[in-house]
Amino acid sequence: MNLAYISHHDCQDHQMGAHHVEVPERLHAIRDRMIASGIEMLVTHYDAPKASREQLLRVHDAEYVESIFQAAPSAPDLLAWIDGDTAMCDGTLNAALRSAGAAIMAVDLVMSDQHHAAFCAVRPPGHHAERHRAMGFCFFNNVAIGAYHAIHHYGLERVAIVDFDVHHGNGTEDIVAGDERILFCSSFQHPFYPGTGANSQAVNVVDVPLPAGTDGEAFRAAVESKWLARLEAFQPQLVLISAGFDGHLEDDMANFNLREADYAWITRQLHDLAKRHARERIVSCLEGGYNLSALGRSAVIHVDELIGHG
Numbered sequence: 001m002n003l004a005y006i007s008h009h010d011c012q013d014h015q016m017g018a019h020h021v022e023v024p025e026r027l028h029a030i031r032d033r034m035i036a037s038g039i040e041m042l043v044t045h046y047d048a049p050k051a052s053r054e055q056l057l058r059v060h061d062a063e064y065v066e067s068i069f070q071a072a073p074s075a076p077d078l079l080a081w082i083d084g085d086t087a088m089c090d091g092t093l094n095a096a097l098r099s100a101g102a103a104i105m106a107v108d109l110v111m112s113d114q115h116h117a118a119f120c121a122v123r124p125p126g127h128h129a130e131r132h133r134a135m136g137f138c139f140f141n142n143v144a145i146g147a148y149h150a151i152h153h154y155g156l157e158r159v160a161i162v163d164f165d166v167h168h169g170n171g172t173e174d175i176v177a178g179d180e181r182i183l184f185c186s187s188f189q190h191p192f193y194p195g196t197g198a199n200s201q202a203v204n205v206v207d208v209p210l211p212a213g214t215d216g217e218a219f220r221a222a223v224e225s226k227w228l229a230r231l232e233a234f235q236p237q238l239v240l241i242s243a244g245f246d247g248h249l250e251d252d253m254a255n256f257n258l259r260e261a262d263y264a265w266i267t268r269q270l271h272d273l274a275k276r277h278a279r280e281r282i283v284s285c286l287e288g289g290y291n292l293s294a295l296g297r298s299a300v301i302h303v304d305e306l307i308g309h310g
């Protein structure tokens with residue numbers, strides 16, 4: 001069965017200025033590489049719908065959601081800065097609603113067995129967005145919105161969220177901490193932005209802080225020792241991924257030394273987990289990844305492993 005590739009042209013209309021690294025070209029880089037590699041033939045494209053307010057309010061505070069709707073500038077070329085590196089232009093709100101809506105659609109497509117796997121090629125990313133706060137290029141927490149859609153709409157009792165972006169998924173942790181219907185696993189460079197994750201006490205959170213310079217061997221060893229047994233024991237009915245590729249050796253955003261083969265490896269572990277416990281249901285949402293070449297190569301090898309080969 002092929003993979004659902006969910007995106008929307010509105011995701012290109014979110015821009016944060018000429019010198020910002022979170023650029024529309026990131027999605028082109030992935031798509032170009034999909035075509036060049038031939039993987040394009042193995043996916044079905046879908047246009048992401050906009051998430052509804054009801055879906056957003058499962059993970060975000062009503063006052064916060066309203067503030068994002070109000071903060072959007074109405075004229076082109078205006079930027080409304082939410083924090084030092086997160087801004088809204090006139091296209092941001094629609095892009096953010098499509099990004100969250102992609103996660104909803106992805107869950108719907110795998111839960112209805114139309115696809116076993118879905119990849120949301122969307123921006124803005126989501127994993128830094130907390131219940132009450134936008135930050136770190138993120139407005140709505142796409143992966144958490146997908147997780148709570150699975151819980152509320154389909155009645156799932158155990159959903160795993162695995163976040164291998166180089167930054168701690170502080171927003172996801174803020175939203176899910178203490179909710180034992182979700183097991184949240186996050187690996188990240190530490191100490192580093194956003195500075196959280198080293199001291200989590202939540203029973204449903206498995207944070208794996210790793211030092212600058214972490215390579216594939218150390219990353220795989222940490223995942224094997226900290227995550228895999230916990231994920232296996234949890235027996236998730238759905239596996240969600242916050243797929244950030246900014247830990248790549250060629251990505252200057254951070255200081256991990258991961259390569260495409262490491263992203264293939266972690267994806268294969270999660271796909272196998274989904275096969276054992278989740279009827280192979282697996283949904284991935286794009287988070288970071290700022291070196292366009294490394295992002296394209298890494299995302300495509302990730303998609304290839306989500307499709308699987310027997």
Ligand SMILES: [Zn+2]
Nearest residue numbers: 165167246288
């Ligand atoms: Zn990141």
